Amino acid sequence: MAVQINPSILSADFARLADEARAVEGADWLHVDVMDNHFVPNLTLGVPVVESLHKATETPLDCHLMIADPDRWAPAYVEAGAGSVTFHVEAAAAPVRLAREIRAKGARASMALRPATPVEPYEDLLPELDMLLIMTVEPGFGGQAFLDIMLPKIRRARKLIDKHGLDLWLQVDGGVSASTIERCAEAGADVFVAGSAVYGAEDPAEAVRRLRKQAASACAH
Ligand code: DX5
Ligand code: ZN
Secondary structure, three states: OOOEEEEEHHHOOHHHHHHHHHOOEOEOOEEEEEEEOOOOOOEOOOHHHHHHHHHHOOOOEEEEEEOOOHHHHHHHHHHOOOOEEEEEOOOOOOHHHHHHHHHHOOOEEEEEEOOOOOOHHHHHHHHHOOEEEEEOOOOOOOOOOOOHHHHHHHHHHHHHHHHOOOOOEEEEEOOOOOOOHHHHHHHOOOEEEEOHHHHOOOOHHHHHHHHHHHHHHHHOO
């Protein structure tokens, strides 16, 4: 299982996004949190910013859509250059159709679960996805405390993925840091989003390398 570290630009300086993207070269993906002030209380950025960011960095973009009506808006993020597009199942009217559309347009399709959303009802949908995101905080803001109570869900998701022999990445997002990443890796996650733990560090690139090392050695156990 290859570990991937995706810094979240939510914790970066929004006036210097191109520089902030370059500050974490060596990261696997750049995690871009799109919030619409409807699905979550916060408001961030949209398609034009993703388009510009895509031109400004070689790092592929992992767009996490925390928006209402992703069925309508998600395809535009693929067109804007996102390599992976995550929609929330709680917001999607037709998640299977949407995942297929994202894939058909050429991006990886990913589905996110809020903390109170169980994974089991979606077992049959997993083959339609390239990644499953288990939120380890309530979506909306960076810098929140990691929810330990999500660890059993990560374990159950990993079991379902293995049971079906799927090539599906398991991402965790929220409160992932040097003090929580090992628990996530041991539970079966392989893609780690980190906002404040990367951009709040003195040297963001070094923070990425450290998190990767920690996760890789925890995975090996
Ligand atoms: C929260 C976002 C996260 C956020 C994580 O709703 O989805 O991606 O940036 O930030 P940290 O790592 O600081 O919890
Ligand atoms: Zn996110």
